[in-house]
Amino acid sequence: MKASILVRAEWDSDAEVWVATSDDVPGLITEAETPEALERKLLVMIPELLELNDDLLNEFPPEVPVFIASQHVTKVRLRA
Template sequence: MITFTIKAEWDEEARVWYVADSNVPGLSTEAPTAEALLEKLKVMLPELLELNDGHEYACVPFELIAHRSAQANHCH
C-alpha cells in the first residue's frame, strides 16, 4: 500500500497550517495547529480517496511534513 505524503506550511498572516503539497489528488485544507491538521487529515484522506477512485479505504498510511520558518529575537 502506498504511503501518502502531505507537506504543510504555516501561513503567518492567516495563522493556520495548510496543505502546501501532497500526492493526494484534490487535497486542500487548513487548521490552526499542526496537531489539528493531523487529526483532520485522518478523517479526510479516506473520504477523499474514496471520492477519487470509488474504493473504500479502511487504512490510509500518510506522512505529514510540517515546515515553519522563524527568526530568533534580536535579528538584524
C-alpha cells in the same frame, strides 16, 4: 501500488494557520490552527477524497501510512 501518502504542511503566518496539501491526494487542501487539529482533519479528509476517485483509491492498500512534513520558518536576531 503506492506504499504511503505524503502531505506537506506549511505555516501561513498571515492567516496564522497550518495549510496542508498533497500531490498523492488530488483536491486535498485544508487548514487548522495547530498540527494536532490538522492531523485530525487529514484522517477524515484523505479517505473521503480518495473514495471519490475509485481508480486512485485502488492504488493504495487498505491501510496506508501518512507522512506529514511540516515547515515553519521563523527569524532570530543576531545583532541589535
